[in-house]
Amino acid sequence: MGAAPAKKAAYGLLAEFDNPQALVDAADRARREGFVKMEGYSPFPVEGLREALGQKRTLMPVAIFFGGITGTMTGFLLQTLTSGSLPREWDQWIPLNQWFNYRLNIAGRPFFSWQAFVPPMFELTILFAAFTAVFGMLAINGYPRLNHPLFEVPEFGRASVDRFFLCIEADDKLFDAEKTREFLNHLKPLTISEVPA
Amino acid sequence: MAADSTHDLLEKAKPRINKAAGTALVVGLAGLGTAAVLAAVVGVGPFFRSLLIGYILPFGLMMGSLVLLMIQWCTAGYWGYVARRPLEAATRTLPAMALIFGLIAAGGLTGVFEIGHGDTHAEHPNANLNEVSDHRLWPWADHELEYPHHEALVVDAKRGYLNVPFFAARSVVAFVIWIALMLALNRVARREDAEGSSQKLRDLGMQFSGPGIVIYSITMLFISTDWSMSLQPAWYSSMYPVIFGFSQLLGAMCLNAVVFVFLRKDIVDLSSGRNKKVMRDLGSLILGFVVFWTYISFSQYLLIWSANLKEEVPYYIARTNGGWQYLTAILAFGHFVIPFFVLLLREVSRSGKWLVRVAVFILAMRYVDIYWQFKPAFSPGRWNFASLETVMDLGAAVGLLGLWGFLFLKQLGKHDLLPANDNRRETEPVHTVSDDVEIAASHG
Structure with missing residues (x-):
């Protein structure tokens, strides 16, 4: 992607993977790194993803x-x-x-x-x-909100087909446009996209 | 994690299997001995009744295992991979169990016994209740028995079906069919051990299992009608065979959960992702089965209660009067309310200890349910609870269950506890998050 816009303007950074195991591993690493506000997206329910993301059970x-x-x-x-x-x-x-x-x-x-x-x-x-x-x-799920910032990313369309995404949100305390992108790079994703707010 | 070699588990679990088999044999013989001694006091007739009631639970565990074995061939879930060997072992008790039933039925049909006393004719609060024979286990086999007029018509019309030779033929045919199915499925398993997994063998297993499930349903329709429903020859319910057959699946699934934990406790890590997933699946299946049992049992009651027909209602009148209503209440709470709410808690099926507790509790309730179905047919008046007859019933039940447990455990020790060549062995769930992640997640 091009030059990063102002820090707080972004919704977050989106990393794309081509298999569920990579997504779970990436989420696991991100959680260990200390990220809290993140979410995984996949075409089907992935075993262990919730735990890897560190999400608590819903009520x-x-x-x-x-x-x-x-x-x-x-x-x-x-x-x-x-x-x-x-x-x-x-x-x-x-x-x-x-x-x-x-x-x-x-x-x-x-x-x-x-x-x-x-x-x-x-x-x-x-x-x-x-x-x-x-x-x-x-x-x-935030209804009645009908749109979601992630829909602005063209690659994200494949989240319902054959791609697995990890999004680290800009709200996270540890989020830093540069450092977080660097961290995601270590996870060897297919692409990293910035999600506009 | 599962043991590297499927053979390891057998080696490690062997001592406890042998020990449990020994205990089961001792308990079984003690139970049967108690019942036999009491038979001298209470009477030979009630003894045969106790044996029939006691026989139904282990019979159900065995037949339920046969069906679950066929279902897992057709559905191929991961729970089926770990359950296969115990299920196969349970089905191999069929020849011995056929023999035991033959002895009970022979004694019950030929009228070799006279019923001295017992609580048979204690009190009859309702004239509509079915009569109880003094000379035969199944009252229709006793031609001297007199029924109230409207029942006599019904029972006479059924004589073409309810007679000793036809009854014996049906039971023999059913056992032959089941034993053939058992041999076929075990043969497929042995060939898989020897030759390795192949599409051809999996297809073969499925080709026996698919029609096998249908054959089981049809044979069990006749067997439940013969063995149990015909104890009250004028009564009928088209839902009853469903309850009788399905209860076997519920019992076998509970046994399965107990065996799963029993074979692995302190040998493999039960809290590892894979084993925890199996226990969760077993817990969910048991919950579903409990709900379905309630659904069919209550449906039968609701329809008979609504229709209020003279031939049908005596079944429930007998079970809601004279002390039996307390057993009915225990059944409603113990077989539905308690297991339902306990199994709704996810933590229960995550812990092997609690899963076993719930499963054993439901198995005990299975016996209560069977007792509730059978016993009032023999003593429709007042329930003589505090009597030697009750002790004899329990003795025979514990005895036959122990004996079956011994046969089952002996068979269980014969082959590896996990099928080495089952292709599900490699289908590991996508990812199993290590325990610290799980703990971190729950604390974070």
Whole structure:
């Protein structure tokens, strides 16, 4: 690339590799060097890359778990509160009781037929967990941001085909346009590109 | 890291395999001895019932291993590479297990025993419950048994299928087919050891395994109907064979996890990337299997509960009354809730110790599930829990499991514990980050 622009104007430096092992090794070296703000990009999930980049686990699994539990409870309450499951004596304590608390006599089964409630509870568990996963994923990926500085680098298009990239971001405390480029050079990448902010 | 030579692992693990085999034999004989002594007090009939209930768990571990062996031939995951040899060893117990079943069935069908006492006719809270025979293990084999009118019609209509010669023929054919599959798959393994891996051998393994899985499903449909469902001849459920067969896979997968850790603990580094990945896969598979077991078991209950048919509901009435409801609750929590939430924690399947604990717990629950399916058929009234009969049931179960464990471990020691010529040996995961990286990552 041409002459480096002003230091803080760049988003970071992008190194290109042609196999996943090289990317993992490079990330490993960079982490040992002390870089924290960096990210790997690959066409498919690469085993060990997350550890090599020194990334901590996201809280997504925990969020999805509680999303699922919320779904279970929603399904349970939605059905028990609207089928007359609660004892008659409680009627006066339930707000808007006469509006929704119908006693549903279905083939003479008990009002509180938990067996029949299980499938909707299960479905809502899956639905809420899936919503949490999808929208949570979009949120941590920075949605609604639609563009990303990396898209300015022409080589980066192959990140979804057959190339593996390591980007050290300019936000990193150790980042220095010259020294970081020198460091990346040691890793013997195919190319090093500067990512404009 | 895996041992350099696949033979090393066998050499190092051999003493503990032999020791465990010895323990299993002693425990097995002690259990069977206890049950046999109690048979003199409780009765020969209940003894045969105890044997049948006890037989189902080791039988399931063996058959589940056969299916997992065929599945790993077809799917070729890395877990299959480490699991192959234990699975093959488990299938080689088939001839001995066929013999044991032959003895139990012969005693149960010919009516050589009279049931003295036992809790059979303790109390009948519900007139709809199936009758229990005094003279045969499977009540339909007892022609003198009288059923309530509507059941008598159903049972009589089934006589063309439920009769001793046809029953025996089906069991014999099933065992012959399974033994043939076992011999074929073991033969492929021996040839691979001798000739080295080749596309031709892999294709051969797959050609036996693909149809083999289908054949297993069809034979197990008949066997579950015969051995278990027909204990309540008027009852039927099209979901039951699925539960019966699939539970075998769950049990075998848990056994697999136990064997994996047992063979490697303190011999190879279990926390290395490759072994940790296997344990994670096993943990995930067990979690998936537990969820599917719950799904099919609950489906059966929900459909029967919803339909509320006279021929179907007695099965659940028997299991939710007279003390059996406590066992039902234990099953719901022990076979689903506890393993499900524990296995959701990723750390559990990362540590060999915890993976084994969960697997053994589920195996114990497998026995509870089998007991829950079989025992109320023999004593549909009140569950006489604090009785010698319960002790005899446990004795027979421990005995047959120990005996099978002995046979299995003897077979396990016969060949290398990892297939040297399996081509998956070279398919190392892309990169295994060393442990300090893992630790640094979790602390950083």
